[in-house]
Amino acid sequence: MELAKETVLEMQHIMKIYSNGVVANKDVSLELKKGEIHALLGENGAGKSTLMKVLFGIEPPDQGKIILNGSETAIRSPQDAISKGIGMVHQHFMLLPSLTVAENIILGVEPRKKKFFIDMKQAVKAASEIAEKYNFDIDVTAKVEEIPVGIKQKVEILKALYRGADILILDEPTAVLTPQETEELFVQLEKLRDDGRTVIFISHKLDEIKRICDRATIMRSGKSMGTYNVDEISTNDMSKLMVGREVVLEFDKEPAKPREVLLEVRNLSAYNTQGVQKVNGLSFEVRGGEILGIAGVEGNGQSELIDAITGLSRKYTGEILLKGEDIRKESIKGIREKKLAHIPEDRMASGCASHLNIQENLFSNQYTDDAYSGKLLLRTKTIQKRSDELIKEYLVKCKSQKQEVGMLSGGNIQKVIVAREFSTGPDVIIANQPTRGIDVGATEFIRRKLLEFRDAGCAVILVSADLNEIFSLSDRLAVMYKGNFSGVFTDVAHVTEEELGQYMLGIKNDHRKAGAAK
Amino acid sequence: MAGNIFSADFVNAILRMSTPILFATLASGIASKSGITNMALEGMLLFASLFGVIFSSLTHSFLGGLLLTMLIGGLIGLALAFFILQLKTDEILAAIALNLIATGGTVLLLLAVSGDRGASTSISSVSAPIVHIPFVEKIPFLGEVLSGQNLMTWLALLAVVVVHVFLYKTPMGLKIRAVGENKNAAESVGISSKKIQYIALVLSGVLCSMGGYFLSGGYMNMFTKDMSAGKGFIALAASSMGADTPIGGFLVTMLFGIAQALGNLMQLTTIPTELIQMIPYLTTLIGLAVYSYTVMKRKSRLGVH
Numbered sequence: 040m041e042l043a044k045e046t047v048l049e050m051q052h053i054m055k056i057y058s059n060g061v062v063a064n065k066d067v068s069l070e071l072k073k074g075e076i077h078a079l080l081g082e083n084g085a086g087k088s089t090l091m092k093v094l095f096g097i098e099p100p101d102q103g104k105i106i107l108n109g110s111e112t113a114i115r116s117p118q119d120a121i122s123k124g125i126g127m128v129h130q131h132f133m134l135l136p137s138l139t140v141a142e143n144i145i146l147g148v149e150p151r152k153k154k155f156f157i158d159m160k161q162a163v164k165a166a167s168e169i170a171e172k173y174n175f176d177i178d179v180t181a182k183v184e185e186i187p188v189g190i191k192q193k194v195e196i197l198k199a200l201y202r203g204a205d206i207l208i209l210d211e212p213t214a215v216l217t218p219q220e221t222e223e224l225f226v227q228l229e230k231l232r233d234d235g236r237t238v239i240f241i242s243h244k245l246d247e248i249k250r251i252c253d254r255a256t257i258m259r260s261g262k263s264m265g266t267y268n269v270d271e272i273s274t275n276d277m278s279k280l281m282v283g284r285e286v287v288l289e290f291d292k293e294p295a296k297p298r299e300v301l302l303e304v305r306n307l308s309a310y311n312t313q314g315v316q317k318v319n320g321l322s323f324e325v326r327g328g329e330i331l332g333i334a335g336v337e338g339n340g341q342s343e344l345i346d347a348i349t350g351l352s353r354k355y356t357g358e359i360l361l362k363g364e365d366i367r368k369e370s371i372k373g374i375r376e377k378k379l380a381h382i383p384e385d386r387m388a389s390g391c392a393s394h395l396n397i398q399e400n401l402f403s404n405q406y407t408d409d410a411y412s413g414k415l416l417l418r419t420k421t422i423q424k425r426s427d428e429l430i431k432e433y434l435v436k437c438k439s440q441k442q443e444v445g446m447l448s449g450g451n452i453q454k455v456i457v458a459r460e461f462s463t464g465p466d467v468i469i470a471n472q473p474t475r476g477i478d479v480g481a482t483e484f485i486r487r488k489l490l491e492f493r494d495a496g497c498a499v500i501l502v503s504a505d506l507n508e509i510f511s512l513s514d515r516l517a518v519m520y521k522g523n524f525s526g527v528f529t530d531v532a533h534v535t536e537e538e539l540g541q542y543m544l545g546i547k548n549d550h551r552k553a554g555a556a557k
Numbered sequence: 558m559a560g561n562i563f564s565a566d567f568v569n570a571i572l573r574m575s576t577p578i579l580f581a582t583l584a585s586g587i588a589s590k591s592g593i594t595n596m597a598l599e600g601m602l603l604f605a606s607l608f609g610v611i612f613s614s615l616t617h618s619f620l621g622g623l624l625l626t627m628l629i630g631g632l633i634g635l636a637l638a639f640f641i642l643q644l645k646t647d648e649i650l651a652a653i654a655l656n657l658i659a660t661g662g663t664v665l666l667l668l669a670v671s672g673d674r675g676a677s678t679s680i681s682s683v684s685a686p687i688v689h690i691p692f693v694e695k696i697p698f699l700g701e702v703l704s705g706q707n708l709m710t711w712l713a714l715l716a717v718v719v720v721h722v723f724l725y726k727t728p729m730g731l732k733i734r735a736v737g738e739n740k741n742a743a744e745s746v747g748i749s750s751k752k753i754q755y756i757a758l759v760l761s762g763v764l765c766s767m768g769g770y771f772l773s774g775g776y777m778n779m780f781t782k783d784m785s786a787g788k789g790f791i792a793l794a795a796s797s798m799g800a801d802t803p804i805g806g807f808l809v810t811m812l813f814g815i816a817q818a819l820g821n822l823m824q825l826t827t828i829p830t831e832l833i834q835m836i837p838y839l840t841t842l843i844g845l846a847v848y849s850y851t852v853m854k855r856k857s858r859l860g861v862h
């Protein structure tokens with residue numbers, strides 16, 4: 040029999056208006072219990088991150104109060120929040136790339152020796168202990184700039200746990216994790232819950248909410264739509280509350296009609312920035328009119344493959360032919376002029392210029408185009424008109440096209456990037472985690488777009504950690520493992536998730552077998 | 558001339574000329590690591606060289622003069638920080654203002670305090686002592702270099718080590734680097750970036766004032782108008798070429814010192830002095846070019862073909 044759990048924290052009638060006039064939270068109330076995992080749900084721009092920033096002392100609320108353990112408190116800074124036992128993992132990384140994992144974890148709460156010095160030995164020890172405790176396999180002496188995104192996310196979580204949070208805010212922690220990693224994280228979250236801690240979990244993936252959360256508060260356009268027991272509400276009802284309409288994520292797609300080869304990779308070996316070989320003699324081709332899905336555990340060479348194809352890195356041997364032409368000597372601009380579009384995986388690092396406005400970001404890949412630029416000056420009118428169209432078409436939630444991209448919600452930043460890439464009418468699309476952090480409605484939209492492009496004869500490479508996405512979109516499906524394809528499936532409908540998992544972990548590996556037979 | 562280059566005198570000249578720049582380079586490094594470009598080094602040097610003369614004469618002691626000058630340096634750093642962090646003045650504009658104030662202000666202040674115009678001829682200041690090391694000074698060459706240096710030169714070398722340890726081994730140093738690299742990230746773990754930047758700028762001011770003190774109490778024995786003569790800017794360049802690390806900054810400063818000492822030697826030849834005076838600045842330019850070239854090389858080293 041379960042006792043009614045006690046309330047640890049209440050946010051009452053929170054109102055937050057940003058300085059540019061955006062009302063991000065309107066009269067939102069949230070009640071958290073001890074020992075629960077509480078989901079916060081809502082479309083992109085609904086105000087989830089804002090509410091959490093208020094709770095963590097980053098953004099002062101314009102109205103409303105916070106009641107912690109029965110007494111009203113003001114949380115004035117992150118420092119204040121941390122000292123009150125609140126920890127937060129932000130939607131976008133808050134790590135220092137030039138420091139090691141251990142340094143990042145202990146930053147601000149450094150163990151000392153002889154009073155004045157950092158006890159680095161102790162720091163490394165403490166960091167590895169906490170990593171071990173939560174079953175995260177991380178080399179704590181590695182520099183953060185050298186580790187893959189999935190590990191970075193784990194470091195963020197450890198950072199919060201190391202500070203001993205009783206209330207842990209996780210803003211879309213699973214967006215960058217693979218299903219296996221997500222499952223591992225969930226085991227840890229359950230442990231925390233059983234410890235009597237409270238976890239606030241933000242995610243756009245409703246099955247995750249179902250799987251792990253006790254209660255869910257749903258937000259729409261800055262307002263709360265109520266709190267529900269997760270057992271008692273269907274995912275359909277959840278998305279209806281979020282979006283205000285039914286969302287269909289499954290669609291019947293026509294079988295692919297592959298045409299000529301648009302992209303060919305021949306015997307590619309690619310290296311990461313440290314010079315470690317990550318892609319091993321990989322060869323494949325993608326035809327117009329098909330989507331090649333690439334699944335795999337992060338760090339198996341996907342990033343290096345994509346960087347090579349898009350011209351971001353020249354650290355490779357072998358050949359990459361775009362419409363039959365070798366692109367090694369091409370500039371990135373040259374490659375893009377051959378009608379290749381790229382949605383990068385890390386939207387803040389390489390997807391956008393966060394201090395520029397939406398319009399400038401939308402045109403950063405085509406401002407030299409004659410349609411948008413005269414001999415000397417940009418054709419501002421045309422650009423403005425086109426920006427408005429794109430913002431409307433791609434459902435970017437913003438005040439105006441002059442708003443700084445960095446001030447948009449995470450999902451809306453992603454939409455700006457997708458709009459930019461799709462608006463050039465590409466022939467080849469490299470989509471790396473295209474719907475990461477995007478709400479259900481917009482996810483549906485982007486997936487449909489990808490299919491539209493395919494049907495129009497575009498060659499698409501889709502790299503995604505979201506197996507649903509991979510299964511529902513791919514015409515061919517490849518699994519990347521240790522720098523090569525451990526399996527390639529043409530009959531995607533008949534691949535099971537278990538089978539795929541075995542290929543992802545290298546338990547099954549057609550490539551190795553084929554290699555051995557040679 | 559070759560004989561001159563390998564003499565102890567030459568090495569001494571390098572060290573002597575590098576001392577003020579080295580302090581300022583370290584000062585620049587700390588500020589930059591915290592995310593602020595301290596372009597006010599020039600003015601800070603100038604103020605400190607005047608106050609050094611005044612304070613050492615008031616206290617009749619080198620140490621008293623130095624400590625009070627360091628205090629003033631810290632206050633100037635604090636003022637700069639106040640404008641940049643509190644009043645949100647642009648850091649470059651604030652620095653330019655400070656440099657301009659220093660140019661006129663020091664002359665005015667000198668006139669008010671002593672009645673001297675342009676040089677502190679009537680102030681009897683105390684210079685930093687020369688350190689003679691018994692026995693060692695008898696060793697040829699080595700003894701001549703190790704012994705007979707100004708105490709401030711030793712302090713500058715010591716400061717390289719201290720600042721290095723401070724930045725890389727202490728919690729405060731880690732916080733300074735964190736704030737400089739990504740303010741938001743640092744704040745998200747509860748570090749107050751404002752406080753850290755205040756501290757960094759105050760320390761920067763203190764270090765820089767030691768360089769200024771040496772200018773008028775070691776390098777020369779009085780204050781003269783505009784005596785910093787661009788050393789603050791050279792230090793800024795040296796620090797950034799040394800990736801704003803104390804060790805890197807030290808190496809580059811030494812390189813500049815060598816260039817300048819060479820230049821001084823060349824003044825004995827028939828080469829026009831104007832050309833020779835360009836040497837420190839020219840080395841800065843060449844150094845920067847070499848630096849960016851090696852960075853580029855390193856980046857593309859892994860690129861195949």
Ligand SMILES: Nc1ncnc2c1ncn2[C@@H]1O[C@H](COP(=O)(O)OP(=O)(O)OP(=O)(O)O)[C@@H](O)[C@H]1O
Pocket residue numbers: 057058059061062063081082083084085086087088089090130436437445446447448449450451476478
């Ligand atoms: N710093 C800021 N300045 C101005 N407006 C902002 C700022 N941050 C967010 N906003 C706006 O506030 C609204 C809510 O944003 P918020 O980041 O809270 O959304 P979210 O629910 O977290 O969305 P997502 O799922 O996309 O992360 C958005 O319209 C956004 O444009």
Ligand SMILES: [Mg+2]
Pocket residue numbers: 087088089130210448449450
């Ligand atoms: Mg968000």
